Amino acid sequence: xxxxIRGTLASKQPPSLLVDVGGVGYELAAPMSTFYELGAAGTExxxxxxxxVREDAMLLxxxxxxxxxxxxxxxxxxxxxxxxxxxxVLSGISVDDFRRTVATADxxxxxxxxxxxxxxxxxxxxxxxxxLDVSAIGITLSAASAPDQPRDPSSEAIxxxxxxxxKPAEAAKLVANAAEPGDRAEEIIRKALKRALRG
Numbered sequence: 001x002x003x004x005i006r007g008t009l010a011s012k013q014p015p016s017l018l019v020d021v022g023g024v025g026y027e028l029a030a031p032m033s034t035f036y037e038l039g040a041a042g043t044e045x046x047x048x049x050x051x052x053v054r055e056d057a058m059l060l061x062x063x064x065x066x067x068x069x070x071x072x073x074x075x076x077x078x079x080x081x082x083x084x085x086x087x088x089v090l091s092g093i094s095v096d097d098f099r100r101t102v103a104t105a106d107x108x109x110x111x112x113x114x115x116x117x118x119x120x121x122x123x124x125x126x127x128x129x130x131x132l133d134v135s136a137i138g139i140t141l142s143a144a145s146a147p148d149q150p151r152d153p154s155s156e157a158i159x160x161x162x163x164x165x166x167k168p169a170e171a172a173k174l175v176a177n178a179a180e181p182g183d184r185a186e187e188i189i190r191k192a193l194k195r196a197l198r199g
Contacts (some may be wrong), residue, residue, distance in 0.1 A: 002060065003048070004048055004049055004122055005024070005028070005049055005060075006021070006041070007020050007044070007045065008042070009039070009042065010041060011041050012035060012038055012041065013157070014156060014160035014163070014185060015030065015031075015160055015163045016028065017038075017047075017160070018024065026060060028047065028062035029059065029083075030062040030086070031091045032092075033068060033094065034047070034063055034136060034189060047062040048063045048068070049063075052061070052083070059060065065095075067095050068090060072086050072090060074128055075124070077127075078124050078127050079123055080119075087164060088114050088147075088164040089113050092113060092196065093109075093188075102124065105125050106124060107122055113148070119199040153188055154185075156185035157178075157189045157192065158171045158172055160173060161175065161192060161193075178191035178195055
């Protein structure tokens, strides 16, 4: 099993990364919290990996911090939470904020994440409340970067938000309200998610 990858960041386009390790390009899905920490293409990166092997695919999920990967692993053990939903949760909430949300049983905040209803939010609180001291946050998303994806920061942000579960109209509205001149895609996504999770 692959647990860590260290190499050169070949490209990053939310929600996908491409990391070159000795001439082999690894395509990775990552939460937005990881994108915020990475430098420009060409820089060296070291990422924690969660590997999923299926009959039809081998998926790699990358996290900048071990705490993120650990929390991701806790999330996908919760009934009704898959990798995509876990990515949505972790893209919008920091590890500490997630812990506070669960500790205070703030179900309303969790239901603002795409794909999480009240019952699922309640299950998250019940099943993870006792794991807060060892939890960590991570996201997974199985989306390959396509060469024809838009390069405009706002367009990239809209695509990323849709990949996290937001409807096209919702994603466009969030980006329109968050984007400011000169913002990079990661900055727009960060602000849009904060607005969305605040309601």
